[in-house]
Structure formats: structure tokens, C-alpha cells
Amino acid sequence: MPNPVDSERTYAPLPLLPAKNISRGKFDISYVDVGKVGNPIVVLCHGLASSGQQFSDDASFFVKHGFRVILPDLRGHGRSNVPDQIVETDFSIKKMADDLIAVLDDADAAQVHYVGNSLGGILALSLLPEHAERFISCTTFGTSFALMTPSFNAETIPKIFEFIGPEWADHLIAKGTSKKRATQELVHELLDCYDLNVVSYVAKNVGNYDFSDYARNFKKPIMMLRGGQDNLVNAALLTTLNEVQKNPNFILIEIPNGGHCANLDATSEVRIALLGFFKTNDI
Numbered sequence: 001m002p003n004p005v006d007s008e009r010t011y012a013p014l015p016l017l018p019a020k021n022i023s024r025g026k027f028d029i030s031y032v033d034v035g036k037v038g039n040p041i042v043v044l045c046h047g048l049a050s051s052g053q054q055f056s057d058d059a060s061f062f063v064k065h066g067f068r069v070i071l072p073d074l075r076g077h078g079r080s081n082v083p084d085q086i087v088e089t090d091f092s093i094k095k096m097a098d099d100l101i102a103v104l105d106d107a108d109a110a111q112v113h114y115v116g117n118s119l120g121g122i123l124a125l126s127l128l129p130e131h132a133e134r135f136i137s138c139t140t141f142g143t144s145f146a147l148m149t150p151s152f153n154a155e156t157i158p159k160i161f162e163f164i165g166p167e168w169a170d171h172l173i174a175k176g177t178s179k180k181r182a183t184q185e186l187v188h189e190l191l192d193c194y195d196l197n198v199v200s201y202v203a204k205n206v207g208n209y210d211f212s213d214y215a216r217n218f219k220k221p222i223m224m225l226r227g228g229q230d231n232l233v234n235a236a237l238l239t240t241l242n243e244v245q246k247n248p249n250f251i252l253i254e255i256p257n258g259g260h261c262a263n264l265d266a267t268s269e270v271r272i273a274l275l276g277f278f279k280t281n282d283i
Contacts, residue, residue, distance in 0.1 A: 014053050014054070014056045014057060015053075015056045015057070015060075016053055016056065017034060017052075017053075017056050017071070018032065019031060019032050019052075019073070019079050020032075020033060020106070020107075021079075022102060022103065022106045024075065024098075024102060026083045026085075027076070027080065027090075027099070028080060029072065029080050029099050030052075030072075030073040030078060030079035030080045031052065031070055031071060031072040031073060031103045032052055032059065032069075033068070033069075033070050033107050034059055034060075034063055034069050034071075035059075035062075035063040035067055035069050036068060037068060038068075039067050039068040040066070040067050040068070040113065040136070040278065040282055040283075041067065041069070041109045041111070041112040041113065042062050042068070042069050042070070042112065042115065042274075042278065043069075043070045043071075043100075043104070043109075043112045043114045044058055044059065044069060044070075044115050044120075045071075045074070045100065045117065045120030045121075045124070046071075046072075046073075046074065046077070046078075046117055046118075046119070046120050047117045047118025047119040047120055047142060047260075048118060048199060048202055048203065049077070049194040049199050050077065050117075050194075050261070051073050051077050051078025051079070052072055052073045052078055053071075054263070054264070055071050056071065057267075058263055058267075058270075058271065059071055061271055062274075062275075065275060067113075070104075070107055070109060072099070072103050074096055074099065074100075074119065074120070074123075075095070075096055075198075076090075076091065076195055076198035076202070077194065077198065082197075082198060087201070088201045088204055088205065090201065091198065091202045091204075091205050092205050093122065093123065093126050093206060093209065096119075096202075097124075097127050100124075100127070101131060101134070110134070111135065111136050111283065112134060112135065112136060113136050113137045113277075113278050113281070114134075114135055114137070114138050115139045116138075116139070116141075116143060117140075117141055117143070117260075117261060118142040118233075118261075119143075119202065120140075120143075121141065121142065122143055122206055122209065122211070124138055124140060125138075125140065125145065125211035125214050125215055126209075126211055128215065128218050129217075132218065132219065132220065135220055136220070136221075136281060136282070136283055137220060137221040137222065137277060137278065138218065138220065138222045138223070139223045139224070139277065140224055141225035141226070141227060141230075141255070141258070141262050142230055142260045142261065143224075143233065144236035144237055144240065145210070145211055145237070145240040145241070145243075145244055146209065146211065146236070146240045147206065147207065147208065147209055147210075147236055148210075149208060212240040212243050212244055215247065215250070216243055216244050216246055216247045218247060218249060218250075219249065220281075221249055221251070221277065221280075222247065222249055222250050223251040223252070223253060223273075223277050224241075224251075224252050224253070225255050225258065225262060225270060225273055225274075226253070226255060226258075227255050227257075227258030227259050227260065227262040228255060228257065229256075229257065229258060229259045230258065230259055230260045230262070232260075233260065251277070253273045255269050255270060255273070257269065
């Protein structure tokens with residue numbers, strides 16, 4: 001079966017920035033920390049099967065605008081390790097979210113503007129009740145406030161990927177992320193690093209949650225960037241977005257050309273929205 005991705009790139013590869021590591025039991029968690037200490041801190045957190053590299057260009061942008069930026073690699077992703085023995089419970093929402101708090105502690109980041117894409121947004125929402133003091137503001141994109149999917153056997157994902165082949169699996173995921181060829185290729189590059197068992201276990205753990213009350217009751221600035229081409233997440237939002245909009249601190253910004261990873265295919269629009277939100281809500 002031929003490789004579904006042409007050999008000629010139509011995009012500029014994302015840089016891989018120097019990283020630090022912290023120990024979390026059998027896991028080592030990697031994170032990038034760039035910018036001047038003392039500047040307002042922005043955390044940019046990736047989604048499932050991606051890594052902090054997704055935001056490396058955005059990190060440079062926000063550093064130039066006077067921010068310090070932290071890019072975590074969630075456990076089992078990017079340069080964070082995958083231990084020889086992993087089990088489903090290693091990838092609970094709570095454990096992954098606790099890793100983020102540990103990163104902030106290690107970086108001496110008392111308060112941050114947090115931005116989470118997809119899984120990164122889910123983890124942020126889970127932290128809102130108990131760790132509200134760590135947030136100056138919270139932004140999500142590609143994230144639903146609640147998700148109720150049929151239960152499945154986590155071991156089926158590797159079998160499906162093995163059947164169709166990793167290149168075609170990555171290609172199909174990238175195609176579902178964006179309509180833009182360059183973004184698809186960037187996503188395909190980011191997918192080179194994922195571990196199938198990690199993806200399976202995370203998917204099982206985040207298949208059913210409801211954090212809409214957390215978002216509706218959050219007392220600090222909270223924003224959603226809704227990508228107009230992120231069809232699956234937009235469908236999931238139909239049952240919860242109206243409730244969250246009752247929060248007077250909530251702002252919804254439409255990104256018509258944005259897909260699931262809107263920072264990659266609607267980069268300027270996302271950066272403008274975030275920069276305005278951060279500047280308005282600086283402490």
C-alpha cells in the first residue's frame with residue numbers, strides 16, 4: 001500500500017525547543033519553559049497523540065509579546081517517557097491533571113493563563129474547582145465541556161491501527177483534524193511520536209466526563225475558541241454550551257476557519273484572540 005503522504009512538504013516543520021524533566025513515579029514528564037522569569041505565564045497544552053511541539057511557534061510569538069510560556073508534554077506523549085509496563089489507570093484524568101500541577105510547581109508558576117487544546121482542555125476543566133487559584137484565565141479549543149461515548153475495549157485501537165497500517169491511520173487522523181493540506185502534514189508529523197497503548201488508555205479514560213458545571217461556576221475569565229470546522233466537538237457542545245454561557249465570566253470566540261487544532265490552521269485568528277484575552281485579564 002503506498003504512503004498516503006507525498007514526499008514533498010508544503011509546510012515548515014515545527015521547532016523542537018529545549019525541555020526540562022520532572023519525575024512522577026514511573027513517569028518522567030517533559031516540559032518547555034521559555035521567556036523571561038517574572039513575565040506573565042502562558043501554558044499551552046496539547047491534545048491526545050500530540051505534544052507540546054504543536055505550540056512551539058506560538059510560544060515564540062507570545063514570548064515576543066512579553067510572556068513566559070510553558071509547553072508540557074502530557075504523560076506518555078512527546079518527550080515524556082512511556083514506561084515498559086503501563087496500565088489503563090495510569091492515564092486517568094486526575095493523574096494527568098496532577099502532572100500539570102506538578103509541572104507548574106516545578107516551574108514556580110503560581111498563576112497562569114492556561115490554554116488547552118482537546119485533551120489539554122479537558123484536563124484544565126477538571127482542575128477548575130480545586131485549583132482555581134492557579135488560573136489567571138482559562139481557554140479551551142477543540143474541547144467539549146462534556147462527553148458521553150459508548151464504552152469500548154481499549155485494546156481494540158491498536159488492533160485497528162495494525163490492520164490499516166500506521167501511515168494510513170495517521171493520515172486519516174490528520175485529514176479529520178483540518179481541511180488544509182499544510183495543517184494535515186503538520187499533524188501527521190506530530191503523530192509520529194505517539195504510543196498506541198497510551199492513546200488507547202487515555203481514550204478510555206476520557207470517553208465519559210461532564211465538567212460543564214465546573215466551567216459554568218468558574219469565577220475567573222474563561223474563554224472558548226470554537227473552530228467552525230471542528231465538526232465532532234461542535235456536535236458534542238450542543239448539549240452543554242448554552243449552560244456554560246450562563247457564566248458571566250465566559251466568552252465564546254468563533255474561529256470560522258479553525259479545525260480541531262485551530263492554532264495550526266487559523267493561527268493568526270487564534271493568536272489575536274488569545275493575546276487580547278490575556279492583555280484584558282492580566283493581574
